[in-house]
Structures are given as structure tokens and as C-alpha cells.
Amino acid sequence: MGRHTPLYDLHRSQGARLVDFGGWDMPVQYASQIEEHHAVRGAAGVFDVSHMCIIDLSGARTREFLQFLLANDVGKLAHAGKALYSCMLNETGGVIDDLIAYFLGGSDFRLVVNAGTRDKDLQWIRRHAQDFGVAVRERAELAMLAVQGPQARHKSASLLASAERERALALPAFCGAPFAQWFIARTGYTGEDGFEIMLPATQAVQAWLDLNALGVVSCGLGARDTLRLEAGMNLYGNDMNESTHPFESALGWTVALAPAARRFIGREALERVTAAGSARALVGLVLEDRGVLRSHQRVILPDGGTGEITSGTFSPTLERSIALARIPSGPVERVAVDIRGKLLAARAVKPPFVRAGKPLVS
Amino acid sequence: MSQVPADLQYTKSHEWVRKLDDGTVEIGITDHAQHALGDLVFAEVPDKGRVLAAGEACAVVESVKAASDVYCPVAGEVTAANPELARTPELINQDAFGRGWLLRLKPAGGAAGALLSATEYEALLRAEGS
Numbered sequence: 001m002g003r004h005t006p007l008y009d010l011h012r013s014q015g016a017r018l019v020d021f022g023g024w025d026m027p028v029q030y031a032s033q034i035e036e037h038h039a040v041r042g043a044a045g046v047f048d049v050s051h052m053c054i055i056d057l058s059g060a061r062t063r064e065f066l067q068f069l070l071a072n073d074v075g076k077l078a079h080a081g082k083a084l085y086s087c088m089l090n091e092t093g094g095v096i097d098d099l100i101a102y103f104l105g106g107s108d109f110r111l112v113v114n115a116g117t118r119d120k121d122l123q124w125i126r127r128h129a130q131d132f133g134v135a136v137r138e139r140a141e142l143a144m145l146a147v148q149g150p151q152a153r154h155k156s157a158s159l160l161a162s163a164e165r166e167r168a169l170a171l172p173a174f175c176g177a178p179f180a181q182w183f184i185a186r187t188g189y190t191g192e193d194g195f196e197i198m199l200p201a202t203q204a205v206q207a208w209l210d211l212n213a214l215g216v217v218s219c220g221l222g223a224r225d226t227l228r229l230e231a232g233m234n235l236y237g238n239d240m241n242e243s244t245h246p247f248e249s250a251l252g253w254t255v256a257l258a259p260a261a262r263r264f265i266g267r268e269a270l271e272r273v274t275a276a277g278s279a280r281a282l283v284g285l286v287l288e289d290r291g292v293l294r295s296h297q298r299v300i301l302p303d304g305g306t307g308e309i310t311s312g313t314f315s316p317t318l319e320r321s322i323a324l325a326r327i328p329s330g331p332v333e334r335v336a337v338d339i340r341g342k343l344l345a346a347r348a349v350k351p352p353f354v355r356a357g358k359p360l361v362s
Numbered sequence: 363m364s365q366v367p368a369d370l371q372y373t374k375s376h377e378w379v380r381k382l383d384d385g386t387v388e389i390g391i392t393d394h395a396q397h398a399l400g401d402l403v404f405a406e407v408p409d410k411g412r413v414l415a416a417g418e419a420c421a422v423v424e425s426v427k428a429a430s431d432v433y434c435p436v437a438g439e440v441t442a443a444n445p446e447l448a449r450t451p452e453l454i455n456q457d458a459f460g461r462g463w464l465l466r467l468k469p470a471g472g473a474a475g476a477l478l479s480a481t482e483y484e485a486l487l488r489a490e491g492s
Contacts (some may be wrong), residue, residue: 034401292424314403
């Protein structure tokens with residue numbers, strides 16, 4: 001038996017199919033994964049992401065610590081509430097995890113890291129935090145709901161006291177703020193507008209039911225995966241891991257090499273990569289033929305070079321198969337993918353495939 | 363509990379077999395199987411004329427989540443594959459025992475091996491906890 005979130009019994013009562021995800025028994029779908037996907041693109045859906053790990057950091061040198069720990073620069077976080085997406089690297093530039101860092105104000109920061117990497121992340125963070133006198137506190141008593149879709153913010157805001165609704169709706173993208181016992185951030189993993197809500201575990205079931213009553217559809221991790229892939233967002237463990245660096249994972253935009261004086265873990269390795277140029281790139285693929293792209297399928301380039309699909313699925317919005325694939329760097333338009341011994345035609349594109357309900361590729 | 367029509371035969375790997383009047387058999391996956399797989403988005407069916415052994419992987423059904431092999435319940439030669447599945451693989455979800463059929467074949471003769479009756483298949487589903 002895996003670990004359970006505070007919403008486990010509710011998921012079961014709503015008929016969810018539960019699967020193991022990073023050691024947690026999580027809902028993969030309720031009635032139909034495709035309908036859940038469309039609910040988020042067209043209206044609003046709610047996901048239980050309480051399995052993710054919330055870590056609060058405090059101490060006078062916390063900002064300095066995160067500037068050393070992360071490949072992106074929390075120096076960019078000037079105002080309380082601002083969030084930053086970053087990779088946490090090892091010394092060879094490999095990705096230990098990807099995470100969101102929130103500046104809470106003063107010298108306080110919050111990290112949200114992946115469920116499957118929780119233990120190694122905490123170990124790594126604690127080990128380096130010691131040198132900076134930073135206190136590391138896992139917030140296991142909090143649950144987290146992702147409410148996503150064009151109607152998500154308005155529906156979520158109606159759960160708040162009336163005086164607080166406008167303040168929640170005024171949150172800029174990639175910013176969060178406390179609302180009594182809740183922390184609400186305008187972030188997500190679907191390519192749609194929405195909120196991620198961190199709240200006491202004891203309040204999670206009621207919040208979920210209140211959202212359902214407003215027409216927000218219960219969604220599982222299956223829909224979360226098709227939504228994030230359409231949005232061109234990487235999944236840790238599939239699209240990057242400790243043996244791949246950000247520049248071959250389409251995450252170069254998250255690496256802050258300026259200012260040059262900022263020392264961070266993995267910097268020397270990344271500087272060697274940028275000097276030589278990354279040998280591989282992560283690109284999007286759209287399957288032209290019928291079939292479904294899946295991770296680990298082989299990709300063959302016109303010049304004979306080969307790569308591999310890191311994430312693939314059927315895109316419910318585009319009604320065709322899409323994927324992310326790691327291939328040799330260089331311009332390429334058409335590739336072949338080996339699906340059960342047949343070579344099928346695919347087109348290389350720059351993700352995202354879908355954003356804010358709109359297809360971006362044909 | 364999933365539907366289990368009494369007039370069909372079944373396999374432990376959740377295929378069904380229907381004997382047709384012309385001596386051929388029709389093959390598909392069960393309601394339990396389609397439900398376990400979730401929304402189906404692609405089906406790869408064998409070409410007409412292909413000769414299949416019992417237990418051979420004869421088709422692939424893909425849901426959003428994963429690809430799954432379908433194993434041929436009886437040996438024989440493929441006489442038809444469901445042409446509607448190319449455009450509407452969701453027929454398997456909607457009507458697993460009817461319009462969602464996968465293939466028809468002419469049995470190669472001999473004993474049909476260890477097919478299950480509806481009662482036996484229901485017992486299997488109960489044992490699997492569904």
C-alpha cells in the first residue's frame with residue numbers, strides 16, 4: 001500500500017481508479033480521462049496534488065542559500081509572493097528536480113518539489129542548508145489542490161470570504177499570497193489559467209466538495225499528464241533526470257548564468273555545455289500517421305541520427321498523437337518514429353502544442 | 363460488475379469470442395477490459411489473410427495512458443478487421459461486445475483450447491476483485 005493524501009477516501013468515493021505514483025496511491029482518472037482533460041481546457045477542473053512536497057525555508061541567509069542551490073536566480077524575486085520555476089542541479093549539471101520557489105517575504109521562501117523525488121530532495125536541501133544556517137521545514141500538514149481552466153480562478157475565489165475575493169482575482173500570473181490559512185498562487189501545470197491552493201489538510205475535503213458543487217470537475221493524474229504535455233511542460237523522470245542537463249531538456253530559459261559572479265551548484269558543468277554547444281535538444285513531435293507516440297520509442301532523423309521519445313501521448317485537444325523527444329541538436333523538420341517495428345512519419349515542432357485552450361500546431 | 367453476455371466465450375486475458383452463423387468467429391475485448399484501459403484512442407488490427415496462432419498477439423489497443431496487446435483466443439485466418447475502428451476507436455468503450463469488435467477469423471479447426479464460459483469468466487472477474 002502506498003501513501004495516502006488527505007483526499008484519498010474522497011477519491012475512492014468518487015469512483016477514481018487509483019494507481020501508484022511515486023509511492024502514493026493517486027487517482028489516475030474518475031469517469032473519463034478525456035472528458036476531464038476537456039473540462040480543464042473549456043471550464044475548470046481540480047486535481048489533488050497533495051503528494052507534492054512543500055518545504056519552507058527560513059533564516060537570514062535563505063536568499064543567498066537558494067541562489068547557490070538553484071540554477072535559476074531567486075534574486076529575480078523582488079516582491080513577496082513572486083514565484084520562480086527552477087531546476088535544482090547536481091555538480092555535473094544533471095537535474096535533481098524541477099521546482100517552484102516562492103518568495104514569502106522577509107527572509108522566508110517556500111519550495112514545492114515533486115512527490116517522487118521528495119526524500120532525495122530533502123536530503124540534498126538539508127545538506128546544503130546547513131552551511132547557510134537555513135532552517136528546512138517540510139509542511140506535511142498541508143494539502144494542495146490545483147484548480148485549472150478558464151473558469152478556475154473565479155470558481156476558486158468564491159470559496160473565499162467576500163472581502164478576499166478581489167485580492168485573489170487580482171493576483172498576477174506566477175504570484176501567490178496568503179489568504180487566512182490558505183496560500184493561493186496563480187500557477188499550474190496545464191497551460192491554462194488557474195490557481196494552486198495550499199491549505200490545511202483538514203480543510204481539503206470540504207474545499208474539493210465546494211469546488212465540485214460549483215461545477216469544477218474532479219480530475220486525475222491522467223488528464224494532468226495530457227494537459228501538461230500539450231502545454232509543452234516537462235515531467236521530471238521522463239523528460240529530464242540526473243543524467244540530463246537543462247540545455248538538452250528545453251530548460252535553458254530557466255538557467256540564469258548572469259550575473260557571472262553567482263556561484264551555484266552545477267554552474268561549471270553548464271558553462272562547459274554552453275561553450276561547446278549542447279549536443280542534444282528536446283523537441284516536440286506531432287505524429288502525422290495514425291498511432292500513439294510513447295516514451296522510449298526510437299526517433300530516426302533524415303541524416304540517420306537517432307533520438308528517443310521522452311513523453312508521448314494522444315492529445316485530446318489536437319486529436320492526434322504528440323510527444324517530447326530528445327534528438328541530436330540541429331534544424332530538423334521531419335522524423336520517423338519506430339512504433340512496433342513500423343516507421344511512422346512525425347513533424348518536429350516547438351512546444352507548446354496547446355496554450356489557453358488554443359491549438360498552436362496544426 | 364461489468365457486463366458478461368451469456369452467449370459468448372472468454373479468455374483469461376479478457377478477450378471474447380462469438381461464433382457466427384457462417385462458421386467464422388468474431389473477437390473483441392471485454393467490457394471489463396475496456397473499462398480498465400480507459401478512453402481508447404487507437405486500435406491496430408491485423409490484415410485480412412493473416413494466419414494467427416492461439417495466444418498470439420493479434421491486435422493492439424491504445425488508451426490515452428498505454429498500449430495493450432490483444433491475444434488471439436483461437437487459431438485461424440483473419441477474414442475481416444473492423445474498419446470503423448480506424449476513425450472511431452471509442453466504439454470499443456461504447457459497445458465492447460458489439461460495434462467495438464476487433465477482428466473475425468476462420469478457425470483453423472481442432473479443439474478451441476481453454477476458452478471460458480460466461481459463468482467461468484464472471485468467476486475470474488470476481489477473483490480479480492472487480
